[in-house]
Amino acid sequence: MDGTGLPEIRSTCPYCGVGCGVLLRPDGQGGMEVKGDPAHPANRGKLCSKGSQLGQTLGLDDRLMSPRIGARSAGWDEALDMVAERFGDTIAKHGPDSVALYVSGQLLTEDYYVANKLAKGFFGTANIDTNSRLCMASTVAAHKRAFGTDTVPGTYEDLEEADLIVLTGSNLAWCHPVLYQRILAARKKRGTKLVVIDPRRTASCDGADLHLAVAPGGDVALFNGLLNEISLRGKIDHAFAENVTGLEEALVSAAGDDLSATGLGEAELRAFFDLWCGTEKVVTVFSQGVNQSTSGTDKVNAILNCHLATGRIGRVGMGPFSVTGQPNAMGGREVGGLANMLTCHLDLENAEHRATVQDFWTSPEMPEAAGLKAVDMFRAVGEGQIKAVWIIHTNPAVSMPDADRVRDAIAGCDFVVVSDVTDRTDTARMADVLLPAAAWGEKSGTVTNSDRTISRQRAALTPPGEARPDWEIIAEVGRRMGWGAAFDFQSPAEIFREYAALSGLAARFGRDFDISALAELSDADYDALAPVRWPVSATRSGGRFFGDGRFFTPDGKARMVPVSHRAPVSGLSDARPFRFNTGRVRDQWHTMTRTAKSPRLSAHLPEPFLEIHPQDARALGLKPAALVRVTNDHGAAILRALVTDAVRPGQVFAPMHWTGETAPSARVDALVPGHVDPVSGQPESKAATVSVEPFEAAWYGFAVSSRDLSPKAEYWTRTRTDAGYRAELAGLTTPANWEGFARDLFDTGAEVQAVEDPTRGMHRFAFTVNGRLEAALFISREPAAITRDYLAGLVGTDAPAALSGRAPADMPDPGPTICSCFGVGLNTIVAAIEEHRLMSVDAIGAQLQAGTNCGSCRAELGTLLEAHLRPQAAE
Ligand code: SF4
Numbered sequence: 001m002d003g004t005g006l007p008e009i010r011s012t013c014p015y016c017g018v019g020c021g022v023l024l025r026p027d028g029q030g031g032m033e034v035k036g037d038p039a040h041p042a043n044r045g046k047l048c049s050k051g052s053q054l055g056q057t058l059g060l061d062d063r064l065m066s067p068r069i070g071a072r073s074a075g076w077d078e079a080l081d082m083v084a085e086r087f088g089d090t091i092a093k094h095g096p097d098s099v100a101l102y103v104s105g106q107l108l109t110e111d112y113y114v115a116n117k118l119a120k121g122f123f124g125t126a127n128i129d130t131n132s133r134l135c136m137a138s139t140v141a142a143h144k145r146a147f148g149t150d151t152v153p154g155t156y157e158d159l160e161e162a163d164l165i166v167l168t169g170s171n172l173a174w175c176h177p178v179l180y181q182r183i184l185a186a187r188k189k190r191g192t193k194l195v196v197i198d199p200r201r202t203a204s205c206d207g208a209d210l211h212l213a214v215a216p217g218g219d220v221a222l223f224n225g226l227l228n229e230i231s232l233r234g235k236i237d238h239a240f241a242e243n244v245t246g247l248e249e250a251l252v253s254a255a256g257d258d259l260s261a262t263g264l265g266e267a268e269l270r271a272f273f274d275l276w277c278g279t280e281k282v283v284t285v286f287s288q289g290v291n292q293s294t295s296g297t298d299k300v301n302a303i304l305n306c307h308l309a310t311g312r313i314g315r316v317g318m319g320p321f322s323v324t325g326q327p328n329a330m331g332g333r334e335v336g337g338l339a340n341m342l343t344c345h346l347d348l349e350n351a352e353h354r355a356t357v358q359d360f361w362t363s364p365e366m367p368e369a370a371g372l373k374a375v376d377m378f379r380a381v382g383e384g385q386i387k388a389v390w391i392i393h394t395n396p397a398v399s400m401p402d403a404d405r406v407r408d409a410i411a412g413c414d415f416v417v418v419s420d421v422t423d424r425t426d427t428a429r430m431a432d433v434l435l436p437a438a439a440w441g442e443k444s445g446t447v448t449n450s451d452r453t454i455s456r457q458r459a460a461l462t463p464p465g466e467a468r469p470d471w472e473i474i475a476e477v478g479r480r481m482g483w484g485a486a487f488d489f490q491s492p493a494e495i496f497r498e499y500a501a502l503s504g505l506a507a508r509f510g511r512d513f514d515i516s517a518l519a520e521l522s523d524a525d526y527d528a529l530a531p532v533r534w535p536v537s538a539t540r541s542g543g544r545f546f547g548d549g550r551f552f553t554p555d556g557k558a559r560m561v562p563v564s565h566r567a568p569v570s571g572l573s574d575a576r577p578f579r580f581n582t583g584r585v586r587d588q589w590h591t592m593t594r595t596a597k598s599p600r601l602s603a604h605l606p607e608p609f610l611e612i613h614p615q616d617a618r619a620l621g622l623k624p625a626a627l628v629r630v631t632n633d634h635g636a637a638i639l640r641a642l643v644t645d646a647v648r649p650g651q652v653f654a655p656m657h658w659t660g661e662t663a664p665s666a667r668v669d670a671l672v673p674g675h676v677d678p679v680s681g682q683p684e685s686k687a688a689t690v691s692v693e694p695f696e697a698a699w700y701g702f703a704v705s706s707r708d709l710s711p712k713a714e715y716w717t718r719t720r721t722d723a724g725y726r727a728e729l730a731g732l733t734t735p736a737n738w739e740g741f742a743r744d745l746f747d748t749g750a751e752v753q754a755v756e757d758p759t760r761g762m763h764r765f766a767f768t769v770n771g772r773l774e775a776a777l778f779i780s781r782e783p784a785a786i787t788r789d790y791l792a793g794l795v796g797t798d799a800p801a802a803l804s805g806r807a808p809a810d811m812p813d814p815g816p817t818i819c820s821c822f823g824v825g826l827n828t829i830v831a832a833i834e835e836h837r838l839m840s841v842d843a844i845g846a847q848l849q850a851g852t853n854c855g856s857c858r859a860e861l862g863t864l865l866e867a868h869l870r871p872q873a874a875e
Contacts, residue, residue: 195275
């Protein structure tokens, strides 16, 4: 209870792998207040912009309320019977490997456990893979090669105890903001040095001591160079090296690698080597920039080699540290949600491990070899080898590489089941059976964050309509297929106890993952479970791994793996002269099914874009705010050019969030080939090659509306606002009747005011109902120069001068949102900097509140400030 007398429920944020604790207070009307949990060890009360706006993502307008078979509603019995029958028949006719499950790091551990048990123990196939394959499979593979198990050695506290933090392939400021804020606080306190290794200058580089704009794919050469220096400077820890094999071989490989592959100058390399070699307490943080590569596993091993050679692992303030993208990517790894893992970090190919699990599950059969990893799985779907696929809480038609081919493969599959909270995803639209699942605020279970902390996620809302928790849906199918005893789960607590007991058996094989001390939790204890870092057994609890020099390999020693630089598979050519990098933006999550519901989050970067260097923009003749067409042999996208020197000449970057629902021409994973790392099977999502050319539209448009829009144009993107929607449009052919076009777009018969000048290609329409603006459309021959954020705010008002497209002098346009917590726009911030001659981010905060809550925007505030202080300093 808090001061209001309403109950507060402790849960976890459903976005990134930081795993922040939240306090939820339902309002009794389907919404709830969300605050950071001061008692949670991951965030100590802080939340980033995404976590802070969770309350805006709970609306039911797009929720799937009942099961569907094709286009019609169905009862649960009919839908589940059909799933059980079709999967059973397919297995009987074509064998267990003719079916597959593709699941998600959004699943809770209990959901994951039941899905894995059903696929591997009862279907008899290892064809269950998770979208975490796209996120951190290379780390899993490298951990197993080096440590014998997939073990994250350190803890978040190490980030506060380190003297040097190296962020490599990790834009922590935007992708794990609360962790980044912890680092900034530690820097302030103890002067921690920060190095960022990234081909782009990201928000994480703001204030860093060193930014190394490494060439795409150059990380192995860089860390091999470091290992070589460690050796040359006599920094090998020979005492710790007694616990390691492969040192000599790794050193030979490192010495043979060519530093020119890093693309870095001698002075930059020297500065990095000096810092790393001269600082004992080093933590190297890495994520997708390292993992999403055809040499991702080698990249991670190159990093691990440096820590193993120096004994900087498992001790306070030092170690390699993988941060996971999704809230329960770690839980999925632990439970065996990847096609090449069993469960509790046991190995599928190990007969003893297999027999132990089979015996424990009393399952009829178990696969003896790894199943198909994500890219191969959807290839097999496309080739007809997989005839029935069940996709749970993920959107592979958008997020997989070669996304257009994956979309076609799913469309052509004999039987597609999708469990999701909405029917409005590119994937859900192709389902034969659509199952309504409970959403984040309605589900109960556990998740594991990046530092091995298991936290409870607790239901605060009742699932709407007929939606049900995933574990219940999956267990129902298991029961209907004749395995009643194995799937007779009545609660997530029961599943967790079974899982914890199994981890105790796994530990007998010398595995790291052991939570057997939680196997006897009562329902009440489970419900009250406080965050706890594994292992949790009779002999071990929490803490770091490997400080004692003991690893989980047969001889107990770590392996240094000799690795050498390999270039990205896609080669640059005259036809494909740009290296294409993909990633995330600060305020959107994955394919936007939740974050796009929040007007605040949508106001940060409302349109898909392509970052391109000014030199390249000039060479291509790009006009301001131009659209560009990006193409290669795999697909094409139309994106707004964002001209910036944050990317190097010859490199371009695009965020991967937009979909057929929000911007159909901006499905950027359609441009990513399905090249994978040979060990981990993780695709190379950051090093495609593309050509870029201006998209010469005949007209450009901007629209605002109180209701959803139905755009029909070669390019469009649609975004939520406080008052409704806004959209950008562009087309190749000019409609004969612009008013008719506008009425179709808004589906309206409302009264219209128009200003048109056909000779200049200018057409403006404002539709009003009872004197209030319902919708407006602005068309021009060039990208429209109008005050967009101001116009978006006019919907629902009497808006007398909307057609001018300009904010009046006494009502300045706030500009795109920079601070999501307080809704402070770029123009407002710039005006305050200039008017009040603000000299620091804290001064901006004091003036406007921006940056004073979650801190996610502080790096952008710093960049804005720097841009404005530069000319002032020169005056
Ligand atoms: S850092 Fe942000 S997105 Fe990640 S768990 Fe915390 S609040 Fe959620």
